[in-house]
Amino acid sequence: MDVITIETPPLGDRSYLIHDGQVALVIDPQRDTDRVEKEAANAGVQITHVAETHIHNDYVTGGLQLAKDHHATYLVNSADQVDFDRTPISDGQTLQIGKMTLRAVATPGHTHHHLSFVVTHEDRQAVFSGGSLLYGSVGRTDLVSDNDTVPLTHAQYASVRRLVEEATPEAGLYPTHGFGSFCSSGPASGADSSTIGEQVQSNHALTDQDENHFVQELIDNLSAYPSYYAHMGPANTAGPGPAQLDVPQPLDAEDLTARLEQGEWVIDLRNRIAFARDHLHGSASFEYGDGSNFTTFLGWVLPWDRQLTLVGERDDVENAIRDLSRIGIDQPDVALGTDPAALAPNAARNSYPSVGWEEVRTDRSEQEDVILDVRRTDEYGTQHIEGAINLPLHELLQRMDEVPDRKLWVHCGSGYRASVAASLLQRAGKNVVHIDGMFDDAEKAGLPMTG
The missing domain is CATH 3.40.250.10 (Rhodanese-like domain)
Known part of the structure; x- marks a missing residue:
């Protein structure tokens, strides 16, 4: 069994491709599924199964589309009410995937119907814990509703204890969240890898023997999370379509000027110091850089479902389109270039220290x-x-x-x-x-x- 990690640093998440040399299982794929397909092609394996640990709050899933594109079995908890065809799976159910065996373990807490998956191949075991057991912590429990937070936190405490009993101490642990994601809670360790046995010794959710203390401490340490989370669950329940990643035909100077004058959201991707020095009046600075902050803060700060125009050099614009598709912001318009005077010669410009x-x-x-x-x-x-x-x-x-x-x-x-x-x-x-x-x-x- 080989586990290939597909990282999405801007959202602090990981997807996984697990294969036995012939067939592959994908767990919690991001919407831009071409990255998963590239790894499968490089490994020379066929994607036959796609599984969701939960209906995600912090991104739009690529699971449904990936399963369709590869005629793969799409595993989603039977208790989740969704608007698309899937293969239901529930607690305790096992499935043979090539030479691998997958077993579903109910781990409510991050969501009501959260599942973890224990995958076994020969003498190796791997646990895919989604937003349940993380490195040093657990997934946050306040994303469903205020009224559900306390019972879900108690459920999270019980779930991770059950999960470690369902696996061997040597089993590798592969969470989806917890790498800077707002879906994690508590003192995440910052580790890059871990095992079930290591977490038993160090994870506060497993070392704290006072359940009420754990619950209160976790809730007291929860902080604000991005407002776009409210739109992710409904999008995933409805069944997202494919990501649209092509760069559209750029706007000309007249169209860009008109959008600025009409108060539309024109997003400048340049370095923040360059923006401060000279920018198109009415534009907003969301420096792209390596993209680590861009998606989260744009999706959190700006009004949802408004037409956006991205302005910057082509590579940044192309990457920004990909990043935004992961949170359901599709088909922004673009203007290519980094000189405000050249982009819109007749538009007002501004600066600040x-x-x-x-x-x-x-x-x-x-x-x-x-x-x-x-x-x-x-x-x-x-x-x-x-x-x-x-x-x-x-x-x-x-x-x-x-x-x-x-x-x-x-x-x-x-x-x-x-x-x-x-x-x-x-x-x-x-x-x-x-x-x-x-x-x-x-x-x-x-x-x-x-x-």
């Missing part, structure tokens, strides 16, 4: 100006600059009327979220300064802290 912490200390008027902290409330509560106002980035558009009509020095933890916020604030007519620096360096620069 981008500074480091030293300039905040020396150039800010403490009496007149406002430091605006756009980190999450839990980050702000841990430590913040004395006198700073907290308005989390993901709440900014809904709470713009609360923003003081003064010069705003905008910061976050690294400069990324602050650049998004500064662009949105300027778009709304505010006077902004973008602070491009790590929050940990603010105190070193002499800014007083509290919290």
Whole structure:
């Protein structure tokens, strides 16, 4: 048995291709299934089965489409009410896949109908735990509803204990979530691999013998999660279609200018410092870079289901289209180029200062100006600059009327979220300064802290 991992770092998730040298099982595939198909082709194996551990909240699945394209058996929990044909599977059921044996284990907690899969081949065993048992932690339990969070947390505690009893200590553990995903909770270890036996010794969900303490601690440490999660479950229940990954015909200067003037969402993918220096008035800064922050924050911050126009160099635009398809944002329009003057010569342009912490200390008027902290409330509560106002980035558009009509020095933890916020604030007519620096360096620069 060979386990091939297909990583999606921007969403902190993993999909898996498991094969015996001839046939393959795919677990929790992302929507851009071409990556899975490439691995199967490289291994020279046929995809015969596709399985979902749960109806995902943080991305649109590629499972249904992959199964259709390969005439594969699509395994989804029999208890999930879905709008498409699938092969139902339930707790305790076993299935032969080539020389491998798959056994389903009910592990409710992350969702009501969550399944984990124990796959055995000869003397090797692997556990695919989805959003149940993670490296050092477990999947979060508050995504279904507020009323379900406490019972699901108790269920999660019981589920991971049952799961480790269903496998050998030497079994490899392969979770879907927990690699920076907002679907994880608690003190995730940051490990790249693990076994069931290692987790028994180190995972707080397994070492904490007080169930009520575990439940309360996990719930107390849950933080905000992206608003687009609300759309993922319904999309997956309905049965997503194929990802549309082609770059469309680029807009011309006239069309791009018209969209800016009409207040549509024009997304600038360039480096945030370049954006601050010169950009098309009314555009929003979502630096693509390596894509690690792009998908999460764009999907979290902007209104859902609006037409987007992506502006940037072709490689970034192409990658951004792929990333956005994973959360159900399809077919954005594009404009290719990095020079605002060339992209839309007749459109208004704008800029704002981008500074480091030293300039905040020396150039800010403490009496007149406002430091605006756009980190999450839990980050702000841990430590913040004395006198700073907290308005989390993901709440900014809904709470713009609360923003003081003064010069705003905008910061976050690294400069990324602050650049998004500064662009949105300027778009709304505010006077902004973008602070491009790590929050940990603010105190070193002499800014007083509290919290």
